[in-house]
Amino acid sequence: MLERQNVEVMFGIPGGVLLPFYDELVQSDIRHILPRHEQCAGHMADGYARVSKKTGVCVVTSGPGATNLVTGVATAFMDSSPMVAITGQVATQVLGNDAFQEADSFSLMMPVTKHNFRVTDPKVFPETMKKAFLIATTGRYGPVHVDIPTDIFQAEITDEQMEKEVRVPKPKKNLSGLLDAIKLLERAERPTIMVGGGVTWSRAGAEIMMLSEMLMAPVVTTLMAKGSVPENHPLVLGVCGMHGRQVANYALNNCDVLLAIGTRFSDRVTGKLSEFGTKTKVVHVDIDSSEIGKNVKGRVGLVGDAWTVIHALIAGLQKRKKAATWRDRIVQLNKDCTCDYDLKSPPLKPQKVIYELSKNLPDDAILTTEVGQNQMWAAHFYKCYGKRMFITSGGLGTMGFGFPAALGAKVARPESVVVDVAGDGSLQMVSQEFATAVENDLPVVVALLNNGWLGMVKQWQKLFYGSRYKATQFTAGSPDFVKLAEAYGAEAIRVEKPSEVAEAIVRATKADVPVLLDFVVDPEEDVLPMTPPGKTSADCIKGRCQWKDGVC
Amino acid sequence: MEVMMLLVYDQPGVMQRVMGEFNRKRINVETIVVGKCEMPERARIVLSILDREKAISVIEHLRALHEVIECDLVDQSRHEAYALLFHKEGVCRVTGTVEEVDLIVNKSGADRYIQAMNAI
Numbered sequence: 001m002l003e004r005q006n007v008e009v010m011f012g013i014p015g016g017v018l019l020p021f022y023d024e025l026v027q028s029d030i031r032h033i034l035p036r037h038e039q040c041a042g043h044m045a046d047g048y049a050r051v052s053k054k055t056g057v058c059v060v061t062s063g064p065g066a067t068n069l070v071t072g073v074a075t076a077f078m079d080s081s082p083m084v085a086i087t088g089q090v091a092t093q094v095l096g097n098d099a100f101q102e103a104d105s106f107s108l109m110m111p112v113t114k115h116n117f118r119v120t121d122p123k124v125f126p127e128t129m130k131k132a133f134l135i136a137t138t139g140r141y142g143p144v145h146v147d148i149p150t151d152i153f154q155a156e157i158t159d160e161q162m163e164k165e166v167r168v169p170k171p172k173k174n175l176s177g178l179l180d181a182i183k184l185l186e187r188a189e190r191p192t193i194m195v196g197g198g199v200t201w202s203r204a205g206a207e208i209m210m211l212s213e214m215l216m217a218p219v220v221t222t223l224m225a226k227g228s229v230p231e232n233h234p235l236v237l238g239v240c241g242m243h244g245r246q247v248a249n250y251a252l253n254n255c256d257v258l259l260a261i262g263t264r265f266s267d268r269v270t271g272k273l274s275e276f277g278t279k280t281k282v283v284h285v286d287i288d289s290s291e292i293g294k295n296v297k298g299r300v301g302l303v304g305d306a307w308t309v310i311h312a313l314i315a316g317l318q319k320r321k322k323a324a325t326w327r328d329r330i331v332q333l334n335k336d337c338t339c340d341y342d343l344k345s346p347p348l349k350p351q352k353v354i355y356e357l358s359k360n361l362p363d364d365a366i367l368t369t370e371v372g373q374n375q376m377w378a379a380h381f382y383k384c385y386g387k388r389m390f391i392t393s394g395g396l397g398t399m400g401f402g403f404p405a406a407l408g409a410k411v412a413r414p415e416s417v418v419v420d421v422a423g424d425g426s427l428q429m430v431s432q433e434f435a436t437a438v439e440n441d442l443p444v445v446v447a448l449l450n451n452g453w454l455g456m457v458k459q460w461q462k463l464f465y466g467s468r469y470k471a472t473q474f475t476a477g478s479p480d481f482v483k484l485a486e487a488y489g490a491e492a493i494r495v496e497k498p499s500e501v502a503e504a505i506v507r508a509t510k511a512d513v514p515v516l517l518d519f520v521v522d523p524e525e526d527v528l529p530m531t532p533p534g535k536t537s538a539d540c541i542k543g544r545c546q547w548k549d550g551v552c
Numbered sequence: 553m554e555v556m557m558l559l560v561y562d563q564p565g566v567m568q569r570v571m572g573e574f575n576r577k578r579i580n581v582e583t584i585v586v587g588k589c590e591m592p593e594r595a596r597i598v599l600s601i602l603d604r605e606k607a608i609s610v611i612e613h614l615r616a617l618h619e620v621i622e623c624d625l626v627d628q629s630r631h632e633a634y635a636l637l638f639h640k641e642g643v644c645r646v647t648g649t650v651e652e653v654d655l656i657v658n659k660s661g662a663d664r665y666i667q668a669m670n671a672i
Contacts, residue, residue, distance in 0.1 A: 106565065111572055115618045118565070135618065168618070290612035 001126060001162075002030060005133045007057050009033065009048065009411055011041040015061020016101060017088035017150035024153075033411065033440050036432040038065050040404035042072015043430075046081045047408025050391050051366060053201070055082045055136050056408065062088045063101030066147075067108065071398060074112035076143040078395025079224060080197060082136040083143035085109070091151045092120055106147045114142030122155030130166045139171030140288040141201055172289050174303040175312060181283040181300050182316040184257050188281075190326045191217040192255035194240070195306075197224030197394070198262015198287060202307040205229045208261070211314055212236075215259075216327035218334070220248040222263050223379055227390035231383045234331045241269040242531050243376040246547035247337035249537045251330055254550065259313075261285040262306045265295035266395070267533075275536045285309045339546055341381055344498050347522040350374070350449045354381040356501040357419065357447060361509065363387055365417045366409045370402040370426030373455035376527040378421040387416075400429030403446060407433060410442045417509045418444045424478050425454040434488035437514040445508040446485075446516045451523040452478055459526045463541065485516035492516040553582065554607040555600050558614065559622040562588060562595040566619045570597060573613045579606045590636050590643075590666060594621065637662035 002010065009031040014022045025032060035041045038060040045056030056076075060069045066087040076083045087109075090099040106118040115135050117128050125148070132144040185191055193212055199205060205228040212219050212235050219229050220240040229236050240248035252258070258280045263269070270276040273295060282299035284292050285306065292301035302309050341351040354377050357367070363386035369375040371393055384390045391409060393401040406420040427448055437444060458472040485492035491513050495504045501519070508515040528543030560566050567586065574581055584599040601607045607625060614623040633653035637644040637660050646656050657665055 107568060110565075110569055111576065288616070290616055292612075294609075 001129050002057065003028060004162075005055075005129065007055075010057040010059055011035055011044040011048070011408070012059030012086075013038055013041055013061065013065060015065050015088060017062045017090060018059065018153075020150060020153040021059070021088065021148075031411075033407075033436065035404065035407075035436050037430070038068035039071045039400070040407075040430055040433050040436070042069050042083070042085065043075065043398070043401050043404035044408035044411070045083050045085075046072065046076045046079075046401075047368065047391060047405030048412045049076070049081045049083055049408075050405070051389065051409045051412035053203070054412075055084055055133055057084050057086070059086045060088070061101065062090055062105065063103045065101075066103055066105035070108055070112060071396075073109060073143045073145060075393050075396045075398045075401055077112045077114065079393065080141045080201065081143065082141040084132050084136055085113070085143055085145045087145065087147050089118070089147050089149040092149045093151070095120075095149060105145075109145040109147070112143075113145045114140075116145035116147070118147040119152050120149065122152050122157060123161055125152055125155070126157060126162045127164045127166045130164075131168060134166065134168045138168050140198075171287060171305070172303055173308075174289065174301075175309065177283075177300045177302050178312055178316065181259075181302060182313065184281055184283060184300065185215060185259060185313070185317060188215070188217075188255075188257035189323070190255045191215045191257045191259065192251045193217050193219045194222070194252065194258055194260045194263060195219060195225040195228060196222045196261065196263025198285075198306045199225050200228040200262075202262070202305050203228075204261075204307040204310050207307065207310040207314065209233065209235075211310055211317075214314065214317055214322075216322045216324055217259070218251045218327070218330045220244075220252055222266070222269055222394070223392060224394040225263070226379060226392075227384040227388060230385040232385040234334060235327065237330070237334055237337075239379045241266075242271070242533070243380055243527050243529070244269075244531075245337055245380060246529055246537075246540070246545060247330070247333045249531070249540075250333065250550045253537055255280055257281045257283065259283045259285070260296075261310065262287070264291045267295075270295065271531050271536050272534050333550060337547060339544075346498060348496060348498050348501070348519060349525055350377045350451075350519070350521045351381055351525075352498050353447060353449060353501055353519050353521065354378055354421070356505055357421070358383045360502055360505045361388070361419065362417055364415075365389075365419060365509075366391065366406070366413065367419050367421060368392065368402040368406040368409060369421045370423050371397045371399045372423045372426060372457075373451075373459065373527050374421045374423040374426070374449045375402075376456070377449070380527070382421075399423075399426040401426075403427060403430045403444075404433050404436075406444045406446075407437055407440075407442050410444050411440075419509075420444060420446045422446050422448045423455060424448060424450045424452060424474070424481070427481070428478070431484060434485055434490050434514060434516075438489040443512050443514050445505075445511075446514070447505070447508075448481060448516060448518050449521050450478065450481065450518055451521050451525075453523055455523075456527070462526070463530075464532065481516060481518045485514075490514040490516055492518060494518040494520065496520045553600050553602060554604050555598065555626040556607060556611075557622075557624055557626050558597040558599075558620055559589070559591075560595050560597060561619045561621070562593050563619070566595070567597075569617055569619060570614065573610055573617070577606065577610050577613070579603070579610060633667065635665055635667040638664040
């Protein structure tokens, strides 16, 4: 059945109730990858989906298998990643009787999936599977969960049931506000385009740039859209929000018309919601009608996928000349905001590591991140252009996402260099996956920014809780990561001096086994600039940042 | 008080999924009535919520659920009664006050009809 859905690879961990399923798999051509923890099966399928734009498939057993997978599925849900998550279930005869390894995974998965099924009748099993794949990739992408009792796997299925056609409702479209949107954009003196994850998924980056040049409007991206537009273009200002680039936040706060595409105005982007965009007219484009007006209210809303709507806007706006004052000013500010973070003096700074990654990785490299300081340093300082991709857990903020996602990405695009920017806290949540990487011959690079702390939480304790540190330092010290990686059969290099960074990165990208780069970085370094939560960019903590508040 | 009517597939788990949306948005449901309806394998949920803004905010989320076929707020003009008339030509839906619906049902000469008084 999975073969019929053109599934090429799946990530799964077997268990008692999945035995009939795995027995069928013996004769199948589907590549099966065995992670060491169910959560990572979810993240791998997620990483695979984000790179290949195909549905990721993960399979785990009932009970603890399903509960472990919840985090993986929830992560995909928050970032709208297409996934089909299959959980085994105890046999229908004992379902609901607290059988061994029984958990109500149907209920557990419900709030973290786009839709989920519990198959209790073998007759509808084939059509349910077809529906699952359709729903995952129709409209706004998302994970679909199918809970399958073990006896359903063994039931006879007729050809007729196999061939049954299924349909799911088409996504809604509402472009009735298109004329209003075009009028607003035409009259705008300081237009700005904000793109979100929706643009990454519909691969509309080229069209965004066309629109940007037509409108002479700068483009700011959310964390999820990083990589969808080329960051070496003078009009692309980079990531906005809490740890965003100052010029991006400046454009966002000082534009008169904001065209927001495929973004849901997360609190990490808007800061204090009541102050956000009060002086701005907003045109909000999203494929999901429930997003329009959810966070930022009372705006022109267009419901449709990014690609279609942008084409409609381009057609509507054709060849209108705009004044170049705003554009020129922003381009200048963008140059001013580009600071030198090639920090050569010891102790080694994390920014230096990201600088060297940005400089030395090939144009088709895939960068994944964990969650925390490592993620924000990477988002802020890494330049994503060409075929480079940036994959991160933006919505749920799952520590331990990056490494398994990198493995999934490598499966999807084995020819590309895949680097996971990790923190020592995150990596310790998933370090067992070195076994999967070595076993399946997935030579990814883990660039570990090792500062011995749960850095981001420490930073908040330092800035907002009077440096009263609690439970953020690994007081007994972290394990020797080099030895740990080597124990799994990976290569590892420890880097302590700024001058050694570049060489280590180049060496790692050329290796044919997984490599861990243990960068021992300055634990005192914070991720700055930072807009404190619930505040506006006027309250920004700048630190090393040289930004002059938009004064040229 | 806002009244919301949903047409859903009649299968296990639907109530949990629908109520899950109210739970997530921290909306208290004042009253709820669920039952099979005139269509096979479909059920109708009628419920009431105090706050209009909250009611509106949840509608699009409910419509996005795959088990929800229709979801709408019932007009503020307080439909008190509801009837479905079956004619040879087709099915006709009537809503209004009890007297109005009664009158139309009596006059229509329908083959069969279903009528709900003070339903909402």
